Amino acid sequence: MPELPEVETIRRDLQRLLPGKVIEDVKLLFPGFVKYPDPGEFVRLCRGKAVLQTGRRGKYLFLHLSEGFLLAVHLRMTGRLLYYPKQEPPALHTRGVFSFAGGGELHFHDVRKFGTMWLVEPGALDRIGGLKALGPEPLREGFSPAFLHECCRKTTRPIKSLLLSQEAAAGIGNIYADEALFKAGLNPRRRANSLTREEAEKLRDAIREVLREGISARGTSRRDYLDAGGRSGSYQDRLKVYGRKGQECPLCRCPVQRVVIAGRSTHFCPACQAVKGE
Numbered sequence: 001m002p003e004l005p006e007v008e009t010i011r012r013d014l015q016r017l018l019p020g021k022v023i024e025d026v027k028l029l030f031p032g033f034v035k036y037p038d039p040g041e042f043v044r045l046c047r048g049k050a051v052l053q054t055g056r057r058g059k060y061l062f063l064h065l066s067e068g069f070l071l072a073v074h075l076r077m078t079g080r081l082l083y084y085p086k087q088e089p090p091a092l093h094t095r096g097v098f099s100f101a102g103g104g105e106l107h108f109h110d111v112r113k114f115g116t117m118w119l120v121e122p123g124a125l126d127r128i129g130g131l132k133a134l135g136p137e138p139l140r141e142g143f144s145p146a147f148l149h150e151c152c153r154k155t156t157r158p159i160k161s162l163l164l165s166q167e168a169a170a171g172i173g174n175i176y177a178d179e180a181l182f183k184a185g186l187n188p189r190r191r192a193n194s195l196t197r198e199e200a201e202k203l204r205d206a207i208r209e210v211l212r213e214g215i216s217a218r219g220t221s222r223r224d225y226l227d228a229g230g231r232s233g234s235y236q237d238r239l240k241v242y243g244r245k246g247q248e249c250p251l252c253r254c255p256v257q258r259v260v261i262a263g264r265s266t267h268f269c270p271a272c273q274a275v276k277g278e
Contacts (some may be wrong), residue, residue, distance in 0.1 A: 002075045003059060004138070004171030005214030006225050006233065010081055011056045013228035014106075017083050018051040018063065021100040030095040033110065036118045036127045045069065045119055046098070058134045058170030068122035072131075073108075078224040079115030082107045111224065134170040138207050143169055145201035152192040152200055159195065159203075160188035161262040169207060175220050178242040178267050180207040187273045188266045189259065213238065241267040 002010070026046045031039035049069055055062035061081070063071040073081065084105045090097060095115070096108040108115065118128045125131060135151070136142035151168040152159065162168050163177040172180070181188050183206035186199065195203070219225055219233030222243060226232060236243075240250050245258040249269040259266050 001059070001077050001173050002079070002219070002225050003173035003176055003214075004056075004211055005176070005217075005235065006219035006227075007056055007059050007061050007075065007171070008215050009218045009233065010228050011054045011061055014061075014063070014081070014083065015054045017104075017228065018100075018106070019053055020050065021102070021104060022050045023047060023065075023098055024101040025099045027097045027099075028095075029090060029097070030110075030113060032113060033095050033108065033115055033117055034119075035116045035129070036120065042117075042119050046071070056171075057131060057137070058166060059173070060128070060131060070118075070120050070125070072118045072120065072128050074116045074130075076110070076112070076114035076116065078111040080107075080109040080224070080226055081228055082109055082226070082230055083228045130166075133166065135167045136169060138169040138172065138204075138211060143204065143208075145197065145204050148204050149195065149197050149200035152195045155192050157192055158189050158261050159186060159192045160264075160266055162192045163207075164262055164264060172207065172211075174264050174266075175222075175239070175242045176207070176210050176214060179210045179240060182241045182268060182273060183210060185272055187275045188261055188268050189275060241269060243267065 023046045026043045028039050034042045049065040052064045052066060055064060059074060061073040065071055086103055088105055090107065093109050093111045094107050095110050098106040120127050148168055155162060160177055163172050184203040186203060214220060214235045217233055217235035217238060218227055220235040221232035222236050241256050244256045244267060246255050249256055249272055252271045254269055254271040256267055257270050
C-alpha cells in the first residue's frame, strides 16, 4: 500500500502538472471506486471544475477544485494515479480517466479495485471515511515526543500495532513502521505503554527520518507503486529490515526475523531490537 512518502511524491508530481487545468470529462470504467456522491453525480460535478492545488492528509491525496470542491483519493493496496500529457488508451486495470481541456489525462489504475474517491462540497469532509480519526502529520510540529508518549501510555497494544492504527501519526504503514522501529532500536512486539519518554522521542525522530528519506527517494517500489509519471521509487534499495527475512542485519549481522503483528508481516533484528519491558 502506498504510504506517506509515496502519496507525497505523487502529490508533488501532480502539483507541478495539474493546477490551472480544467476537468473536461470523466470516464468511469469501474464506477465502484466512487464512494460519494453516486457515480453519475460524481461525473457531472467534476466536469468544468479547475484544479487549484493538491494536498495530502496521511495516505489521502487531495485535489482542491474550483467552487470549493475537494476530490479525495485513497489508493489503498494497488492504486496508481498516472498522468499522460496527451490522450492515452486505457491500460488493463484502468478504472477511471479524467480528461483535461486543452489536453492531458489522469488515469486511475487499480489492480485489486480497493482504491476509493470522494468528491465533497465545502464543509462535507465528514463524508470521507477514516479522515476524522487520523492522528497528526508526523512531519509537522504537532507530532511531538510528548504527544507520541501520551498515545503510547494509553494502550497495551504492541508499538507496531499502534503505529499502523494511524492514531499516533497519519500516513505510516508497514514498511516505514518497521524501518522506524529498527532505527529507534525498539522491538515491534514491545507494549506501547512500556516506552519511556526518551524512547518515545527516539521513535518520533526515527519516524521523521525514515519518512524524509522515503520522500527523498521518491518512495518504495516493491510491487505496485509508481509515481504520477509511471516511474519507480528507490527507497527499496535502502531498506534495513523490511522484506529482508533471513538476511543479515546491516548493523550486527544477526539474521532478520519476521513475525505477524496486527495481521501484518513485521521484520526486525532480534539483537538490535531486543525485547524490553515485558
